[in-house]
């Protein structure tokens with residue numbers, strides 16, 4: 277067993293393994309454990325520190341410092357500056373996410389086959405079989421009644437009264453206790469993030485894990501990937517440490533996320549006209565409902581209720597979401613005494629959100645100091661979907677009995693009464709009027725049969741290179757309209773199986 | 780910086796203000812721990828807050844010279860500025876101040892929430 281954490285300058289580390297996997301999130305950990313189970317020696321290289329639940333922070337400040345990528349400071353460049361949230365820690369974004377598990381819809385594989393020449397029924401069958409295994413291993417279950425809390429329960433009531441399909445969410449969480457702290461990592465050991473299961477299993481199977489080890493580039497010999505290199509980075513302050521090099525006898529698997537994988541490939545000198553293209557997301561925002569009785573949305577599963585009834589038309593997903601109180605403090609509009617008056621209502625508010633299945637396409641580029649730069653501005657059609665989502669969420673609040681709605685839309689009143697919901701039909705279409713977040717990301721190294729429009733083939737192999745595979749959200753060439761972790765895990769497992777089969 | 784942040788979250792009868800938290804220690808820690816870019820952003824955001832009363836309360840004064848009632852009006856109006864980048868800058872200030880204010884035990888108690896245990900700031904070293 278070997279885990280190598282931060283090493284100071286001068287204590288260089290050199291390792292060799294059959295496969296080097298970069299990134300330990302949804303894609304990387306799944307690929308690594310699949311390869312290790314297949315008998316291969318795996319080295320998993322992760323930029324963030326390895327934190328177990330006893331190391332997790334409680335406060336939002338601590339989460340930004342210890343778990344978020346770049347303190348959560350990354351924003352879209354475009355008309356509006358919308359935050360792009362991801363994690364930088366062992367387990368990747370599975371540590372801070374809400375653990376919602378949704379199978380890849382069948383229409384997605386058909387779409388990939390039609391538009392990209394990959395996918396189809398054969399891939400669908402393999403991904404679903406992989407998802408069966410993941411669901412069993414990561415104890416996927418419906419949010420238990422005791423953990424639903426009032427916000428989730430009210431949302432179910434609102435949807436029932438509105439007459440649309442909705443459900444209690446299935447999550448990678450065993451016996452969720454409803455502490456509403458998913459964003460800070462689950463200190464109750466309920467959420468099955470990959471740092472708790474797949475990563476330790478890689479070690480147990482004789483693999484190596486490097487933490488605090490951001491890969492700077494893939495080492496190429498001609499067009500063959502033979503390893504990775506970088507410098508350790510101290511978890512406190514990011515000071516540079518020793519060099520590390522990891523040789524790959526068979527292949528390098530990149531799974532550093534939608535924003536980082538294209539940047540690593542670019543820094544490594546990989547040439548592809550499609551590199552960094554095809555960035556997509558599910559941008560979302562929330563509407564607060566204010567209820568007569570306390571909701572205490574910080575109790576209950578962080579996200580316990582959802583509806584996919586609007587996935588096809590107009591292209592939306594609806595969910596509950598309890599963001600930490602510190603974030604509510606800045607999310608409510610205004611400042612000074614008026615803001616304090618508004619904050620008094622906190623216990624009575626429930627936040628529900630939409631995520632838009634947006635058509636808009638952006639780019640990921642390597643910016644100054646090697647950081648990713650995402651250019652992305654929602655187009656008019658997507659902004660209309662975005663506005664429709666706000667209306668749907670607001671109407672659901674009203675149906676559930678909210679006495680008023682807090683909008684957070686620049687240019688509109690701070691709050692409206694139920695009979696004013698119609699106003700939302702004329703809400704602005706300028707993205708700058710909204711505080712939205714991007715947490716479901718796709719593309720940048722999209723897969724497809726044509727090397728001029730895609731970076732990888734249907735097995736994640738980078739076109740034109742040997743021994744170089746991508747196995748994270750960046751290969752996904754379309755929006756899913758559902759939460760992405762399960763699809764990423766399914767694809768990563770399939771890609772790893774293909775690697776083993778070819779070895 | 781504290782002046783601007785305290786103006787955004789002032790003490791009221793119902794709730795403690797930022798001044799009732801240990802904001803000085805918070806900012807010292809934040810400065811030490813965050814990235815240079817984040818800190819620079821916060822400094823710029825503070826500058827924006829301090830230098831814009833002319834746009835909000837129509838007085839050519841820095842915000843720290845405003846009488847209390849006008850400062851409060853400025854703290855409110857600046858968050859609704861027509862200029863997007865100005866709004867974003869103040870949002871950063873508000874977010875950072877909110878991290879301090881919203882995690883303080885006295886504030887959390889008002890919201891019926893248990894105090895946060897200390898963040899361990901530890902990780903696996905082997």
Ligand SMILES: Cc1cc2nc3c(=O)[nH]c(=O)nc-3n(C[C@H](O)[C@H](O)[C@H](O)COP(=O)(O)OP(=O)(O)OC[C@H]3O[C@@H](n4cnc5c(N)ncnc54)[C@H](O)[C@@H]3O)c2cc1C
Pocket residue numbers: 298299300301302303304321322323324361362363364365366367368369370372373374375376377378459489490491492531532533534536540714715716717747748749750759760761762764
């Ligand atoms: C707040 C939030 C809530 C979410 N909730 C859900 C949900 O409930 N259900 C769902 O399906 N999806 C959810 N998502 C999205 C989901 O978590 C991601 O889509 C998924 O984790 C992405 O997987 P990935 O492997 O592509 O990247 P990640 O999981 O982000 O993993 C990438 C890893 O690579 C590491 N890395 C980056 N650069 C380097 C480098 N240079 N060298 C080495 N390592 C590197 C990172 O530190 C990270 O550990 C949520 C996302 C967020 C932000």
Ligand code: SF4
Pocket residue numbers: 375449452453454455456457458459461462463464465466467576577578
């Ligand atoms: S709601 Fe709480 S107990 Fe449930 S998975 Fe999230 S952090 Fe864990």
